[in-house]
Amino acid sequence: MRAQFVASEVGNGLRRNLTMTLAVIITVAVSLGLFGASMLVRAQVTTMKDFWYDKVEVSIFLCSKGSDTPSCGSQAVTKAQRDQIEADLESLRPLVQEVFYESKADAYARFQEQFKGSPIADNVTEGALPESFRVKLADPTSYEVVASAFAGRPGIEQVNDQRQILDKFFRLLGGLQLVALLIALSMLVVTVLLIVNTMRVAAFSRRRETGIMRLVGASNFYIQLPFLLEAAFSAAVGAVLAIGGLVLTKAIVIDNILAPSFQFTSFVGWDAVLAIAPLMFVTGIALAGLAAFFTLRKYLRV
């Protein structure tokens, strides 16, 4: 094995086929970039789920006078009913992590705080807001247990799960991620096809050399190696560009634009980028290597 000779063959091959080399680099960069972006969105959804599920509560709204839900019968909740509900909630520990009671006065104060400066705040009186229990669950997905135990009981108007509202949002993000992933996958297919074609052109344009190599008894490995290395090199350059794009996205779009504007939530950290980057690199090289290998097996036979 003569490393210097192989390296010069690779260099010659890349230069002679420069337009195709550039095309491969760009498609690899774009497809891997999309692939990385979709992985980043997924990491973002996970981060947000962790962040928000930790904060969501199940709200058990109690009857006020005049509530027309059947379980209320237009009557406000009695003290006995309320105490019973609280005791039942306490009995659900450790599933239930914390229970707060929010009185009409508390609810009014919080409402005024939330809608400060908005005309809605002036139109709401203290009596209009229901009293409630705010329940924090150890596992936010076990909402159904609480809902089935309390919904429709006398004195309870409604059981609300904040997680359901968040889930709609997460489903939207998940859909976006899926679209990005599908585009990335189709781009990866395009990349593979392009590499197959590039290898065919390269093998054809160097058929004189490879023909002589076969005749003088060069091994298959030696004949194919420069082509394989060319494909791997182009893929590596494309992957590095894609990873650069991902790093810039994290540093500029996420850290400098999104994070300052949306301070109520957390964003993916560098650890996610660090986990995705090697995956992109390996995917790129492996796809190019396999595409080249199977093409060459067909076009450069002994």
Add this chain to the structure above:
Amino acid sequence: MILYDRVSKMYASQQRPALDDVSVEIEKGEFIFLVGPSGSGKSTFLRLILREERPTSGKVWVAGKELSHLSNWKIPALRRQIGTVFQDFRLLPNKTVAENVAFALEVIGKPKAHINRVVPEVLEVVGLEGKELRRPDELSGGEQQRVAIARAFVNRPMILIADEPTGNLDPGTSADIMKLLDRINQLGTTVVMSTHDSNIVDQMRRRVIELDGGHLVRDQSRGVYGYAQ
């Protein structure tokens, strides 16, 4: 060195076999002319030695190995023992004379020191000393064929296959090339040469194997060109 044992070769696209039940034995150090009209099976005969084709039936032995059972990864080792020269030279136009010859050694992984030593030696054997840095398009046809012979011979093969090596050359140049092939033969290499050139065959008086329509029609130890009756 080379043994054909009842070898037939059918190509899928043709009804008539390219070679039909050919048996022939070529000893080490022989010089063979392979003659016959176009399409008589000469090229197929040569391609079978290189294991570029497999026989449809029968067996081909080269350098002690039976080729139809030779696994693919052993083919390069076989071809390193066989040098090949063509009518159209098949040089790399963007490489110099010395680089063209060195290429054959580089691609089989020979060390640089070895290449630097043997390339000038073989260029001297073929009479191209002083023209190492020329490119093929700066050489005459005869000189280009000398480069091709140098490339085929640089690895000191046991067998040299020449497929109409003088087909593109004028008679004077052809005679020089024949002297060179004769010299390589004297150095111990078995030479198998296909040709249409009757003058060369008649002058050299070597063993002649004649094919016609895939059949072996003549095997004469000190033959002349003319076709068998």
